[in-house]
Amino acid sequence: MSTSRSEPAPPVAALYFDGLSARAHAVTLTLDGATLHLNGADVSRSDALERVRLSEPMGQAARLISYADGAHAEVRDHAALARLLQDSGHRDHAFVRWAFDPRMVFAMFAGLLLAGWFAWQVGLPWAARMAAPRVPDEVVSAMSTQALGWLDNRVLTASTLSVQRRQTLRSAFDALAAGEGSAPRHSLQFRHGGRMRANAFALPDGTIIVTDELVDLAGDDDEVLAVLMHELGHVRARHGVRMLLQGSATALFMAWYLGDVSSLLATAPTALIQSGYSRSMESEADDFAARALVAQGRSPELLVSMLEKLARAHGESGDDGEGYLDWLSSHPDTGERIARLRAREFAVH
Numbered sequence: 001m002s003t004s005r006s007e008p009a010p011p012v013a014a015l016y017f018d019g020l021s022a023r024a025h026a027v028t029l030t031l032d033g034a035t036l037h038l039n040g041a042d043v044s045r046s047d048a049l050e051r052v053r054l055s056e057p058m059g060q061a062a063r064l065i066s067y068a069d070g071a072h073a074e075v076r077d078h079a080a081l082a083r084l085l086q087d088s089g090h091r092d093h094a095f096v097r098w099a100f101d102p103r104m105v106f107a108m109f110a111g112l113l114l115a116g117w118f119a120w121q122v123g124l125p126w127a128a129r130m131a132a133p134r135v136p137d138e139v140v141s142a143m144s145t146q147a148l149g150w151l152d153n154r155v156l157t158a159s160t161l162s163v164q165r166r167q168t169l170r171s172a173f174d175a176l177a178a179g180e181g182s183a184p185r186h187s188l189q190f191r192h193g194g195r196m197r198a199n200a201f202a203l204p205d206g207t208i209i210v211t212d213e214l215v216d217l218a219g220d221d222d223e224v225l226a227v228l229m230h231e232l233g234h235v236r237a238r239h240g241v242r243m244l245l246q247g248s249a250t251a252l253f254m255a256w257y258l259g260d261v262s263s264l265l266a267t268a269p270t271a272l273i274q275s276g277y278s279r280s281m282e283s284e285a286d287d288f289a290a291r292a293l294v295a296q297g298r299s300p301e302l303l304v305s306m307l308e309k310l311a312r313a314h315g316e317s318g319d320d321g322e323g324y325l326d327w328l329s330s331h332p333d334t335g336e337r338i339a340r341l342r343a344r345e346f347a348v349h
């Protein structure tokens with residue numbers, strides 16, 4: 001295995017590209033002191049080692065020897081090249097030059113950006129999904145209280161529905177939810193929506209808010225219940241916690257790093273309000289509602305009808321740019337969701 005220092009290393013086979021044409025020349029490389037000789041049938045050159053750059057080995061990829069004039073040689077036999085360079089002391093030198101090659105720096109930077117983008121698009125939702133079931137109930141409920149307080153201070157006002165009307169809806173919802181064996185803990189609250197208009201949304205702790213405007217918009221209580229079941233679907237899958245974790249990634253990091261949950265609480269309201277559910281979360285909640293409705297002998301058309309009414313109500317005034325929670329942020333997908341609800345059969349599970 002070991003090559004004696006006095007014995008010259010065997011020539012190394014390489015492919016040479018002169019940088020002018022795409023043609024590959026089969027050549028051999030030899031080293032004479034600090035001079036690299038390249039010889040082929042119709043090409044030969046000799047260059048001082050310090051004038052060429054050598055790429056770092058990366059798996060099976062060919063190592064590149066780059067010349068200052070734009071030519072380069074590719075070497076596939078890593079072991080032979082290593083033997084050739086063994087005594088030259090070239091290695092470190094080449095690495096330092098490679099690392100400061102602006103193209104390499106650019107490539108590394110682009111790689112970093114790509115990794116960051118990937119972490120954001122794929123890693124963060126994944127981490128949020130994994131972490132959501134592990135967030136302690138006290139934290140979930142503190143974040144929810146915080147978010148509702150924020151909305152109550154700025155947007156929502158007390159409901160003007162009669163106590164009896166609210167009680168009727170609450171009982172009907174409880175009865176429908178109770179039919180779902182796996183229904184999570186929940187509580188229904190009424191508010192006047194104001195800028196949020198006809199809307200309903202779920203806080204991560206299971207508090208479901210419905211606005212007077214939505215109750216008025218619905219043809220009957222069954223349609224309101226269909227929307228509430230959709231919200232219960234979000235609660236059950238802990239979508240709110242996931243959106244919260246995703247929306248406050250920085251705060252989450254601080255919470256983990258400093259053991260300080262207050263930073264997470266501080267960003268909770270805005271993170272909740274600014275982030276819309278993903279398309280797949282909406283489908284999941286729609287499916288939950290449709291299955292629950294079918295199980296109780298009702299039709300998923302109740303949800304379809306509400307989707308249409310809500311899209312119309314929010315579309316007409318055209319000022320839905322505030323992105324407030326569920327039924328405003330998600331309505332561009334309404335057509336798709338309706339088609340999906342109608343195409344699927346929601347068998348009783």
Ligand SMILES: [Zn+2]
Nearest residue numbers: 277282285326
């Ligand atoms: Zn939804």
